Amino acid sequence: MNTSHTKPRASIEHVLVLGGTGKTGRRIATGLGAKGISVRVGSRGATPPFDWNNEVGWDACLEGVDAAYISYAPDLAMPGATDAIRAFVNRATRSGVRRLVLLSGRGEPEAQACERIVQESGVEWTVVRASWFFQNFSEGAFTDMVLAGQITLPVNDVQEPFVDADDIAEVAVAALSEPGHAGEVYEVTGPRLMTFTDVAADLSKATGRSIEFVEVPHDAFIDAAKESGAPGDVIWMLDYLFATVLDGRNAYLTDGVQRALGREPCDLVDYARGVVSAGGWAS
Numbered sequence: 001m002n003t004s005h006t007k008p009r010a011s012i013e014h015v016l017v018l019g020g021t022g023k024t025g026r027r028i029a030t031g032l033g034a035k036g037i038s039v040r041v042g043s044r045g046a047t048p049p050f051d052w053n054n055e056v057g058w059d060a061c062l063e064g065v066d067a068a069y070i071s072y073a074p075d076l077a078m079p080g081a082t083d084a085i086r087a088f089v090n091r092a093t094r095s096g097v098r099r100l101v102l103l104s105g106r107g108e109p110e111a112q113a114c115e116r117i118v119q120e121s122g123v124e125w126t127v128v129r130a131s132w133f134f135q136n137f138s139e140g141a142f143t144d145m146v147l148a149g150q151i152t153l154p155v156n157d158v159q160e161p162f163v164d165a166d167d168i169a170e171v172a173v174a175a176l177s178e179p180g181h182a183g184e185v186y187e188v189t190g191p192r193l194m195t196f197t198d199v200a201a202d203l204s205k206a207t208g209r210s211i212e213f214v215e216v217p218h219d220a221f222i223d224a225a226k227e228s229g230a231p232g233d234v235i236w237m238l239d240y241l242f243a244t245v246l247d248g249r250n251a252y253l254t255d256g257v258q259r260a261l262g263r264e265p266c267d268l269v270d271y272a273r274g275v276v277s278a279g280g281w282a283s
Contacts, residue, residue: 012066012099012177018042018050019071023135024103027169028069028176035177040065052084058091067099067176068092070118074237076104076111077244085114089121099124099182101175103168106131106187107249115185124182126175128168131250134190134271135165137203138280141230141238146281149211151200154218154242159251161189162199164266171260186256190265193251199268206272207281218242 015032019025020041029039040061042050048060052072062068070088072081085102092100102118104127105111111129118125136142137151145151168188175181194202200213221242225235257265275281 014038016065016068031173062095071103104129127185129187151213154221159193163190187254188256
C-alpha cells in the first residue's frame, strides 16, 4: 500500500497521570513535563479531583486528554479493582483517549485480568508490569525500618528482582509520549535477584550504618501494622503481598527496561547512593 499520503497520527499533547503524586506518578508527570507535554495530575487533591470511588468526577479529568497513565491504589489485586479499571477504560475511550499505559503487578492473576481490560479497549495500549520498588525503602512503608537499622518483615530468603521507580517512570513516559510501544507488555526488573538480607547489606554500605534484616511471623507483622494506625487498604495490600506474591514466583529477571529504553536497569547500590547524596535516611 502506498502510504505517502497517509495522514500521520496526531502527537500526544495532553496526558492524565492517575496517582500523579505517588512514587511512579510524580516521576512520570515530571518526565512528561520536561518533554513539553501538558500533564493533568489525577489525585483527590488536584483540580479537577480524581477519586477512584467517584466515577461521576472522572469525565472532567478526561476532558481533552490524549493519553492516560493508570495506576490503581493500593493494588490491582484489591477486590473491586477490576470493576474500577473497566469503568475507567470505558469512560476514557468514550472521551477520546487514544493511548493507555497501565502499571500492573508481576505474578498477580488479578492484575493480569485488569491488563486484559486495557488490551481489549480498542485503543493503543502498553502494560508496565513491576513488583517491589527500591523506593519502598526510602519513600514507602519500610523507610522507618531502615532508619531504625532493622528491616523486620514476614519473609524468608526468597529472591526478588527489585526495580527502581525511576526506571518504571522512564518506561511509562516513553510509552505515553513516543511511537513504537503500542501492544507491548514491559515486565520490568532490576539487574539482580536479591533477598531482603542482600538489600539490608547494600543499604548498610550506602549509609555507613548497620542495617539488618530480621524475619518476623506474618500475623505479628500484620498486627503491628494495625496497631501503627496504617489504613485498612494498606494493611490488606501488605497481607496479600507477603502471604501470596512473595513465594518465589517472581524470582527471575526480565528485559522490559532494556527493550523499552535500550539500556540496562538501575542497580540498588546506585539508587541507595543517590538517596544518601540527596540527604535521604538522615538521622
